[in-house]
Amino acid sequence: MSESQGTTGSMVYKAGAVTGDEILVDGWELIVGLEVHVELATATKLFSASANRFGDEPNTNIDPVTLGLPGALPVLNRHAVELAMRIGLALNCTIQPSTFHRKNYFYPDMPKAYQISQYDQPINIDGFLALPGGKKIGVERAHLEEDTGKSTHLGGTGGRIHGSDYSLIDFNRAGVPLVEIVSRPDIRTSEEARQYVTELRSILVAIGASDAKMEEGSMRCDANVSVHKPGMPYGTRCEIKNVNSIRSLGRAIDYEMRRQIDMNEAGETVRQETRHWNENDGRTHTLRSKEDADDYRYFLEPDLVPLDPSPEWIQAVRDAMPMLPGARRARLSASTGQPADAEAVMVVVERGQDDYVLEVAAAGGDVGRALIHVKEGFADEGAMPAVPAADLAGLTRLEIGGQLTATQAKTVLAEIVANGGGDAAAIAAAKGFEAMDTGALEAMVDQIIADNAAVWSKYCSGEDKAMGALVGAAMKASQGKADGKLVTALLQAKRTA
DSSP: OOTTOOOOSOOOOOOOSOOTTOOEETTEEEEEEEEEEEEOOOSBOSSSSSBOOTTOOTTOSOOHHHHTOTTOOOOOOHHHHHHHHHHHHHTTOEEOOBOOEEEEOOOTTOTTSEEEEOOSSOSEEEEEEEOTTSOEEEEEEEEEEEOOOEEEEESSSTTOSTTOSEEEEEOTTTTOEEEEEEEOSOBOSHHHHHHHHHHHHHHHHHTTSOOOOGGGTSEEEEEEEEEEOTTSOOOOOEEEEEEOSHHHHHHHHHHHHHHHHHHHHTTOOOOOEEEEEETTTTEEEEEEEOOOHHHHTOEEOTTSOOBOOOHHHHHHHHHTOOOOHHHHHHHHHHHHSSOOOHHHHHHHHHHTOHHHHHHHHHTTOOHHHHHHHHHHHOTTSOSSOSSOHHHHHHHHHHHHTTSSOHHHHHHHHHHHHHHTOOOHHHHHHHTTOOOOOHHHHHHHHHHHHHHTHHHHHHHHTTOTTHHHHHHHHHHHHTTTOSOHHHHHHHHHHHHHO
16 A cells, blocks of 8 residues: 555454464564664763763763764773663673774764764673563664764754754764664564563663653664564564654554555555654654665774673672562562552552562551552652551551451541651541441441442343442442442342342
């Protein structure tokens, strides 16, 4: 099909003759490899002493090395090398001796007309990243290079160079240290791609390698997308450049997959090219034909010696590595002693609040209830909330013991958070909270059924949504003192009686 045709929005994956990990769309398999560019959290640039800082006035963090002036020589940033090794270790890579090359190409935001990068001998090779569900995505390499400057196109529509009246160039970003993380083509759905980038971002933040803020450009993603029939060679791939959000990444992959499937089924040829994702129209558009390595005329950087980290240096970096998000999630889930709320575990670990939840457990609290409370009520509290762990532990004990309903517990928790702590039992007593005894609760449920005969009839006929209305009526009648779980259990028992 032509580029003007096609669909936008989320794709619906249709079941086909699926074997192994294959997920087929109209009989086609999606193949995706990702290239993620990550700016490192160093104080200075990769080869000079200019500041590595986002948001400064344009063209203030520059120097002769950044501008490629004659006679200016690069000096490698040791901290950038350490952060690159942290990334390699976190992604289960082998750290090896490496070299720097000049990658020659001209863009206005490349002052030297070449980029110092790593070519055939990158510092990190042959690793993998495990998705939360367990699938491993291979990592081919994670190499060091310098970032380019930034062009801003003005006077037209869409912020693209085509149709603009003029462009402004900011060299502050030129020379900022980058690690480019290149996955193997192991991703089979846009959801896996989103999970990969989400997990990678969590790892980068956890190890202190980058702030990984896609909205500021410190983490940028390119997607290589192709389709093929299972058992046949991989199709021609197209690269989608600089996708700036995880949501956009999924939408861009889905659109490009559909475009290529439709072209193949129409007998058209998919060209290898670089494409741009337009968030406004929900399509990818041609930027340029895809370059090959020969086009860059790589040659060894004559002003830098090979990089060969000693075993002692690598071990020192390994010894300083923190626990990674996957291991922290597993530790937190195991501490509950029962199936944990997976979403709560993800959120709490993402915020760095898992150590706090474990402190609540050590203080005698229920981990499952603590997880839910921290997820829902501690979004603005930071990694170590001001509320003493013992206070939250006390609240969870009241819930588990049946002295407080879930609704009452939320009210008590809100006051504890607002005051930076507090005795849950004392707050509950001051508010007159007490759980209804079983006899009174059952009598109230009978009355609710009698007062809502039509809703009860729907529930008994199999309309489970009616349960919510009945539970809501019970909570209203009891002024929040009824335990919603017990009300639900009583209603279910009476329906089957």
